[in-house]
Amino acid sequence: MSSSTPAQTRPAPSRVLSHWLSGRGAEALTGWLMVLPALIGFLLFYALPTLRAVEISFTDWNLLREPQFVGWDNYVRLWADDKFWNGMKLSGYYVLLNIPLQTALGLFLAVAMDRLTRSLFVKSVVLLPYLMSNVLVAMVWLWMLDPILGLVNHHIAALGLERMPFFGGVDQAMLTVAGVNIWRHMGLVAMLFLAGMQNIPRHLYEAAALEGASEWQMFRRVTLPLLRPVMVFVLVTSVTGSFQIFDTIAVTTNGGPLDSTRVIVHYIVQNAFSFYKMGYASAMSMVLCLVMLGYTVIQMRIMRANENDLA
Amino acid sequence: MNPINSITPATPLTARQRWSAGRLLAWTLLIGMLLVTLAPLWMVIKTGLLHPHALYAESTTLWPAEPTLLNVKKVLGLMSTDEALALGGSGAQIDFLRALGNSLLFTGIIVTLQTISAAMSAYAFARLRFPGRQTLFALFVASMMVPGVVIFIPNFILIKELGWLNSMAGMVAPFCLMQGFSVFFLRQFFLSIPHDLEEAAILDGASRAYIFWRIVLPLSLTPLATIATLTGINMWNEFFWPYLVAKDPAQQVLPVALQSFKSQTPQGQPDWTGLMAATAITLLPTILLLLAFGRRVVESVQFSGGK
Numbered sequence: 245m246s247s248s249t250p251a252q253t254r255p256a257p258s259r260v261l262s263h264w265l266s267g268r269g270a271e272a273l274t275g276w277l278m279v280l281p282a283l284i285g286f287l288l289f290y291a292l293p294t295l296r297a298v299e300i301s302f303t304d305w306n307l308l309r310e311p312q313f314v315g316w317d318n319y320v321r322l323w324a325d326d327k328f329w330n331g332m333k334l335s336g337y338y339v340l341l342n343i344p345l346q347t348a349l350g351l352f353l354a355v356a357m358d359r360l361t362r363s364l365f366v367k368s369v370v371l372l373p374y375l376m377s378n379v380l381v382a383m384v385w386l387w388m389l390d391p392i393l394g395l396v397n398h399h400i401a402a403l404g405l406e407r408m409p410f411f412g413g414v415d416q417a418m419l420t421v422a423g424v425n426i427w428r429h430m431g432l433v434a435m436l437f438l439a440g441m442q443n444i445p446r447h448l449y450e451a452a453a454l455e456g457a458s459e460w461q462m463f464r465r466v467t468l469p470l471l472r473p474v475m476v477f478v479l480v481t482s483v484t485g486s487f488q489i490f491d492t493i494a495v496t497t498n499g500g501p502l503d504s505t506r507v508i509v510h511y512i513v514q515n516a517f518s519f520y521k522m523g524y525a526s527a528m529s530m531v532l533c534l535v536m537l538g539y540t541v542i543q544m545r546i547m548r549a550n551e552n553d554l555a
Numbered sequence: 556m557n558p559i560n561s562i563t564p565a566t567p568l569t570a571r572q573r574w575s576a577g578r579l580l581a582w583t584l585l586i587g588m589l590l591v592t593l594a595p596l597w598m599v600i601k602t603g604l605l606h607p608h609a610l611y612a613e614s615t616t617l618w619p620a621e622p623t624l625l626n627v628k629k630v631l632g633l634m635s636t637d638e639a640l641a642l643g644g645s646g647a648q649i650d651f652l653r654a655l656g657n658s659l660l661f662t663g664i665i666v667t668l669q670t671i672s673a674a675m676s677a678y679a680f681a682r683l684r685f686p687g688r689q690t691l692f693a694l695f696v697a698s699m700m701v702p703g704v705v706i707f708i709p710n711f712i713l714i715k716e717l718g719w720l721n722s723m724a725g726m727v728a729p730f731c732l733m734q735g736f737s738v739f740f741l742r743q744f745f746l747s748i749p750h751d752l753e754e755a756a757i758l759d760g761a762s763r764a765y766i767f768w769r770i771v772l773p774l775s776l777t778p779l780a781t782i783a784t785l786t787g788i789n790m791w792n793e794f795f796w797p798y799l800v801a802k803d804p805a806q807q808v809l810p811v812a813l814q815s816f817k818s819q820t821p822q823g824q825p826d827w828t829g830l831m832a833a834t835a836i837t838l839l840p841t842i843l844l845l846l847a848f849g850r851r852v853v854e855s856v857q858f859s860g861g862k
Contacts, residue, residue, distance in 0.1 A: 268684065270763075271683050271684055271685065271763065272683070272684065273685075274683060274685075274762075274763045275679040275684070275685030275688065276679075278675040278676060278679035278767070279675070279676040279679045279680070279685075281668075281671075281675065281676070281732050282672045282673060282676035282695065282732055282733045282738060283676070283691070284732055285672065285731070285732025285733030286694065286695060286698055286732075288713070289706070289728065289729040289732075289733065290698040290701055290706065291694070291698075292709070293705075293706040293709035293710050293713070294701055294705060294706060294709075296709040296712075297705050297706060297708060297709050300709065300712075307712070307715070349588075352584070353585070353588060355581075356581045356582075356584065356585045359578075359581065360578065360582060360585060361585075364849050364850055364853065366585070366589065367849075367853045368845045368849045368852075368853065369589050369592055369593060370588075370592070371852070371853055371856060372592060372593075372596075372841070372842075373592060374856070375788060375792075375841045375844070375852070377791070377792035377794055377809070377810040377813075378792070378810070379794050379813050379814050380813065380837055380841075383599070383817065383830065383831075383833075384595050384596065384598075384834065385595065386817075386830075387598065387599060387602060387831055387834075388598060393610065393614035393615070393827065395595075395598055395615050398614070398615040427595075430588075431592070432856065435853065435856050435857050436856075436857065436859070438857065439857035459577060484702065488702060491794045491795060494794075494798070494814070495817065509704055512704060516711075517799070522708055522712070525708055526708050526709075529702075529704045529705050530705065532704055532705075533704065536702055537700070540700070
């Protein structure tokens with residue numbers, strides 16, 4: 245890389261170029277060189293693929309023959325494709341099952357840890373499920389929820405109730421997947437909230453306590469409002485993440501039984517890599533992307549994401 | 556500890572404050588959640604230690620009557636196929652050591668390259684003036700918003716065109732140079748370092764590159780470790796991309812190997828003791844990481860909430 249010297253001395257007019265090379269020019273060159281590796285990664289694996297995805301979505305392409313331009317055909321087709329809408333609905337349903345409970349449990353865990361303990365052991369256990377891959381978590385719960393041998397059904401049967409199929413039940417599979425992912429993510433949400441809570445000035449609680457506020461009032465009037473920026477972050481990332489649920493389903497139900505867990509990303513992957521319909525799959529992913537973008541903008545607006553009540 | 560009590564820190568807590576009904580309830584719920592987290596993991600480990608023939612009798616007991624490492628040996632391929640089949644199950648193996656090696660390599664390459672690349676560009680964005688700086692930074696930040704579902708098809712096609720399917724290069728390529736969050740996070744940190752040190756070095760005639768490597772990076776070990784830890788956790792657990800581009804057993808990382816082991820076992824009659832032994836072994840590195848670097852991991856994850 246090049247070296248630079250500060251522009252301490254005024255250059256003689258004849259030496260403008262060499263001055264540029266040793267001063268601001270060198271700085272600019274160094275800047276570009278330092279950004280270069282990330283820029284290459286950005287162009288090759290983010291910017292160009294995004295543009296290419298738009299292009300592919302207007303083609304019929306099975307990877308074997310040359311892509312054929314088909315105009316808006318893919319978009320027209322997905323509009324009339326029940327399985328596409330079923331996938332969107334299932335992903336939306338999953339988000340509704342997942343997010344409220346996950347956020348509430350995470351918030352509870354965070355408040356409990358904030359008030360009760362600083363123990364590293366407790367924090368580690370809370371975070372442990374998030375440190376496990378989705379595949380690993382899926383294996384754990386396939387066993388726990390096994391209809392015949394699983395511990396959960398053992399206890400259900402012991403209570404005299406009917407054993408449940410969980411992943412194998414048309415009306416239960418989605419609920420089960422949501423439950424498993426709540427188990428994996430509530431600890432992460434809790435740790436993020438806890439980090440936010442530790443930024444809330446303690447004197448606010450002291451003042452509230454002097455005024456005779458109860459724990460619940462302090463939570464409602466101090467903690468929750470001041471957590472808003474963290475809340476926006478958690479909601480935006482977890483909702484857009486949940487909408488793209490795939491891993492757990494790929495390992496446990498693979499879209500079944502009877503398409504009851506064929507969420508949109510699973511349907512897109514199936515189209516791309518089982519049916520080799522790259523164009524159609526790309527068109528669907530474009531629509532999905534627009535839906536999530538719309539959600540993000542609305543969520544940020546509603547929750548005034550850029551303002552901070554502490555500032 | 557409890558902020559309410561910190562008003563009068565000199566006064567010891569009264570028994571009532573310490574054990575009010577509310578606190579007792581909160582503790583009970585907290586311990587309940589910890590058990591809900593740990594109990595399933597224990598059941599996995601316990602089942603992995605069961606003799607396959609003891610599975611039906613002991614599937615729901617809390618402790619194996621006669622713990623055995625047979626399943627571990629079977630899963631790791633340390634016994635002959637005949638022996639394995641005699642125990643029941645599919646005879647499927649998980650080439651654990653190879654998958655572990657692939658996972659370590661996959662994670663290691665990405666963490667190293669991505670952290671260096673992110674630090675370099677973050678420093679340039681924080682300190683150097685060059686044309687296009689603002690636009691480029693805005694684009695980098697915007698790349699965080701691009702959902703994976705949009706770019707995985709073009710990226711898969713690119714890797715295929717490069718002939719990198721079923722190779723380590725194909726697995727690491729999309730991750731190893733660029734991660735918007737890392738750049739953003741490190742730039743914030745570099746902006747917070749006082750200018751004085753760098754200015755003094757510039758007056759002494761040091762180059763920007765020298766300042767970056769010798770002055771700024773050594774001051775930034777904590778945020779660098781945070782970013783490396785976060786990237787490491789995410790990549791260690793990454794399933795989707797390696798699953799798409801590297802299904803070949805020789806290249807599988809741990810999550811893919813575990814998934815393929817599971818898909819080999821018969822649907823009606825899964826080889827549960829084998830599966831659970833494989834799951835428990837795969838869980839081991841994560842638990843070791845927490846035991847060794849618990850505080851670092853917890854704090855790093857908390858930082859990912861964005862500041």
